[in-house]
Amino acid sequence: xxxxxxxxxxxxxxxxxxxxxxxxxxxxxxxxxxxxxxxxxxxxxxxxxxxxxxxxxxxxxxxxxxxxxxxxxxxxxxxxxxxxxxxxxxxxxxxxxxxxxxxxxxxxxxxxxxxxxxxxxxxxxxxxxxxxxxxxxxxxxxxxxxxxxxxxxxxxxxxxxxxxxxxxxxxxxxxxxxxxxxxxxxxxxxxxxxxxxxxxxxxxxxxxxxxxxxxxxxxxxxxxxxxxxxxxxxxxxxxxxxxxxxxxxxxxxxxxxxxxxxxxxxxxxxxxxxxx
Amino acid sequence: xxxxxxxxxxxxxxxxxxxxxxxxxxxxxxxxxxxxxxxxxxxxxxxxxxxxxxxxxxxxxxxxxxxxxxxxxxxxxxxxxxxxxxxxxxxxxxxxx
Numbered sequence: 001x002x003x004x005x006x007x008x009x010x011x012x013x014x015x016x017x018x019x020x021x022x023x024x025x026x027x028x029x030x031x032x033x034x035x036x037x038x039x040x041x042x043x044x045x046x047x048x049x050x051x052x053x054x055x056x057x058x059x060x061x062x063x064x065x066x067x068x069x070x071x072x073x074x075x076x077x078x079x080x081x082x083x084x085x086x087x088x089x090x091x092x093x094x095x096x097x098x099x100x101x102x103x104x105x106x107x108x109x110x111x112x113x114x115x116x117x118x119x120x121x122x123x124x125x126x127x128x129x130x131x132x133x134x135x136x137x138x139x140x141x142x143x144x145x146x147x148x149x150x151x152x153x154x155x156x157x158x159x160x161x162x163x164x165x166x167x168x169x170x171x172x173x174x175x176x177x178x179x180x181x182x183x184x185x186x187x188x189x190x191x192x193x194x195x196x197x198x199x200x201x202x203x204x205x206x207x208x209x210x211x212x213x214x215x216x217x218x219x220x221x222x223x224x225x226x227x228x229x230x231x232x233x234x235x236x237x238x239x240x241x242x243x244x245x246x247x248x249x250x251x252x253x254x255x256x257x258x259x260x261x262x263x264x265x266x267x268x269x270x271x272x273x274x275x276x
Numbered sequence: 277x278x279x280x281x282x283x284x285x286x287x288x289x290x291x292x293x294x295x296x297x298x299x300x301x302x303x304x305x306x307x308x309x310x311x312x313x314x315x316x317x318x319x320x321x322x323x324x325x326x327x328x329x330x331x332x333x334x335x336x337x338x339x340x341x342x343x344x345x346x347x348x349x350x351x352x353x354x355x356x357x358x359x360x361x362x363x364x365x366x367x368x369x370x371x372x373x
Contacts, residue, residue: 149296150296150299150300153300153304154300154303154304154307157304157307157308158307161307161308164350165350190293193291193292193293193294194292194293195293196293196296196297196300197293200293200296200297200300204297204300204301204304
């Protein structure tokens with residue numbers, strides 16, 4: 001109905017515990033901060049956590065599955081963030097199982113969200129089961145969250161394969177834009193040769209780099225308090241996430257991207273020195 | 277002694293990221309050629325065989341279907357060994373009868 005150009009972005013990884021939910025909250029909050037009407041959607045049915053990371057766990061009344069099954073409408077289930085005018089959360093159900101997510105139901109909800117929101121950020125569960133497949137099926141773009149560690153990189157490669165073959169865009173013969181986000185990066189360990197470097201990961205996965213999030217105490221601090229990293233006090237991780245959002249919005253041109261990576265790496269090096 | 281120890285740990289730990297990288301390159305290339313994400317392949321193979329068998333007599337083992345993923349595209353490779361003309365001729369006769 002509206003002319004609003006909206007985008008569905010899935011935050012995915014294959015492997016669990018790499019920072020998908022943290023990333024969803026951080027990117028969503030920063031996009032909203034920049035004036036884009038944004039909704040973050042939790043696809044982890046049965047194991048919801050996005051509400052906790054966003055700090056709205058006590059305000060959940062209706063959820064995604066309630067909307068799909070017609071027990072509530074979307075406006076009843078959406079939770080408006082208290083800190084940001086443009087930020088909303090659609091929580092997952094804690095009690096149902098993943099089969100509650102039907103393709104038709106998910107499509108209906110996402111299309112309705114598309115009328116209202118500029119960005120729809122889908123927080124995928126781990127694995128390549130129904131919940132994860134549903135989270136990525138309708139996506140226009142994907143952020144592949146990867147730790148510089150063998151099992152995470154392998155699973156990311158697997159999920160890139162799934163993105164290339166099992167999304168609606170893929171079925172229509174269209175390209176799905178993929179971004180690599182390397183999280184929990186410890187520059188000093190990379191320097192010592194103990195950790196895969198960003199270049200190594202990028203060479204193996206062969207998708208463009210969206211950002212490098214340093215291993216940071218700020219992430220745990222933020223999640224303890226239920227505040228997205230990008231809405232909490234200044235930190236290296238916050239800066240890195242803000243940088244990633246700028247890239248997601250296409251603000252950094254190819255010409256100066258090399259320069260800013262250097263700057264970021266330089267910053268990480270200084271940071272790691274001062275903390276070791 | 278401590279310098280020696282340091283050098284030793286430096287060289288061993290330096291290796292670990294390199295080892296990780298090499299192991300990953302192998303496992304990932306294997307994963308891609310296997311077509312790990314295409315669980316439709318067995319069914320595709322079966323249906324292709326059914327269609328091909330309608331027109332030519334082929335040995336079921338002589339059909340090879342492979343999916344390879346490259347950077348931005350997938351290549352579906354289909355390899356069928358057709359029987360010699362004589363064998364094919366007798367097959368055609370049977371069909372006519």
